[in-house]
Amino acid sequence: MVMELILPRRTYCMAIGYNGTNYYGMQIQSNTNNCKYIETIESKLEEALIKSNMVVIRKSKDEYVNLKEFNSSSFLTNINWTRVGRTDKGVHSVCQIVSFRGSLKVSDNDLQEELNIIMKYSEEDLNSLYNKIREYNTIKNPLITNPLLHNCNNKKNIKSDKSKKESLDIVIEETIQNYLLKKLNLILPQTIRIFTLIRVSKNFDARKDCSRRQYEYIMPEYVLYPVKFIKQDLYEKLQGIAQSRSIENKSNFKSKYKNKRNRDDLINDYNYCEDEDIDENNNENDQDLKELRIKRYNQHELLRSNNYNLDHYPYIEEICFNRIKEYELNELELERFSKILNQYTGTHNFHNFTSRLEYNNASAWRHIDKINVNRLPVKNGLKLLKITIKGQSFLLHQIRKIIALAIEIYRGSAPLSSINLCFGSRKYSIHLAPSQGLLLDRVYYDHYNQRINSSVNLNDVNIPYLIFDDLKLQYVKLIEEFKINQIYPVIGKYILDGKWNEWIDTINRHPFIIDNFAMDI
CATH class of the missing domain: 3.30.70.660 (Pseudouridine synthase I, catalytic domain, C-terminal subdomain)
Incomplete structure (x- = not known):
């Protein structure tokens, strides 16, 4: 019997790239007047999220919504879906940002085995694993709490004061996030790629919190x-x-x-x-x-x-x-x-x-x-x-x-x-x-990053900056590779x-x- 693990409700954002050639834009479109199914980027993302069976919506403390109850686009509405922008038919993106709020659930045997191994780690090994995960997704800076808060070495190193249980919770959550990312990319067509999945602040809005947008033509x-x-x-x-x-x-x-x-x-x-x-x-x-x-x-x-x-x-x-x-x-x-x-x-x-x-x-x-x-x-x-x-x-x-x-x-x-x-x-x-x-x-979240930096909310301690233009970040390298290898040839x-x-x-x-x-x- 597979044990289910359900994380607390969180808000996450994803950085997505896509070749927009065969899609009717980004935004999901309701099927009105008995029109045929309209394929958009969001319709494929919604389909992948439902198929992954890893994002759940609570009805009450111990009761969850059956995903089969949802009609077209209602699932995205129920997970507080936001996007940085709606691109038109044929327009491409290498840094579309979307966000959703829900609980991540895992019941897969493969990941369960991985989590069981993690739970047996010593505190020293756990810290090493924690650092490896953070280094993969962020710029490593061991002197500060937030791995992406540059020039803030005077901040208290809260991470070093954490108990093994708290560190374990963080490692497990990030492991599940990375697993969802891999699972979604296996479900999605090759024309749509997710480069990273990052936890963000509770009320994050991909569109409203964006300070600047950069386009290429x-x-x-x-x-x-x-x-x-x-x-x-x-x-x-x-x-x-x-x-x-x-x-x-x-x-x-x-x-x-x-x-x-x-x-x-x-x-x-x-x-x-x-x-x-x-x-x-x-x-x-x-x-x-x-x-x-x-x-x-x-x-x-x-x-x-x-x-x-x-x-x-x-x-x-x-x-x-x-x-x-x-x-x-x-x-x-x-x-x-x-x-x-x-x-x-x-x-x-x-x-x-x-x-x-x-x-x-x-x-x-x-x-x-x-x-x-x-x-x-x-x-x-x-x-x-x-x-x-x-x-x-x-x-x-x-x-x-x-x-x-x-x-x-x-x-x-x-x-x-x-x-x-x-x-x-x-x-x-x-x-x-x-x-x-x-x-x-590219998109820029300067004001959001400043807000996270100055936040006194303890829930924001382990939330990283949103940075999409630094090639030292693994996911930014993936964004650039996707643009050069997948989008430029299509335009050519x-x-x-x-x-x-x-x-x-x-x-x-x-x-x-x-x-x-x-x-x-």
Whole structure:
């Protein structure tokens, strides 16, 4: 007979990586209107957690919920599931953070034997095992209580004062955590990997406690190949209109800070807080606003279908993809593209870079810390650029529109002033760069770590910092390996298959300068 061991109820977080190509985004989706099953990352995670039979929910002190009682997504709801962000269909991640609260249960023979051996350890051997487990998951620092609290050597070494029983409890709990991690990875498909499972504070929320998010966007250099307008006089007229709007925009721009929220408010706003993460189920209260957007969209589509009543189409000379694939930026050109992108850094109104937000909505204000552009090593003849964007939080489609507009400015199909114009109150239409180039790269929990550091709650003593950018950590090495070996090749294949060519054709047919200024001619 196998003895069951059930740990006290705890909150845990997991760092997850996934290839988003064949999934309909991160968030689990309810099966409404008798639609077929929609496969998402969360649906696979929920399935794996239930199959593992290691996460249980208490009804009372000695009674537990039967997992078979749960319908789709209700299990995640009952374990207080949170996520750092909802990525859209096709978007990848190497550092998606999710959290849940429940009791871990073990009844497996293999682990039972391992636990029986651990229970017979001497105190000296137990401390050695404790250190090995902590060293595997964290940065070892024997002078402090929390293995990840750097430069805190004045803290009392509570661990050394612990009784054998307390040390034993910690070792057993971490052994069970690691076993659950291995079991989940055996159940999950190879496209979804869990890199670590860490105990966190009781009320931890993966989204609300995240201070910063960092994304990468991978794109081919040839996308930046300059274009040439067939009708130069039309192009010059459009540039003149853009210049007039730019002057008008500057005069209105002076009042923007009257409506801007304090940066602290930006940090604490969780309604619109990450890329691909506006609640699509949230019904709009302002019916007039919804109707205005529909009217605006229909008018724009009608103008497009009539080529904006212009007597010339196409607007841009046709390009030979076989020829432009050899295109490569020199250092000065790379610097120019970087300068275009860095116009986005700082705090700005990004209402034009998302959907369902107007200029006067406070949630449109976002802060971007930095944007870097680097070349990736050439592989399979591909010359790729990696754009790294780090900020507090991002809106639905914000990063993909940021990239798309920067590309159009560089190649000449959007005026140089386009970014600043889009920060203003007027509505602009911006293309959406392909989702397959985007990945959630890193998340930062600086404020959470500070809170844990200063906590006087004894339950927080053995809770480590959440750090996902230090390669001395074993799980961070796994994250980086997954990105290089699993995600980059998928993005490269997408480019080799010519999918970017379709997108270039689209922006050539409907360049930003035509879409947004032709109606003023």
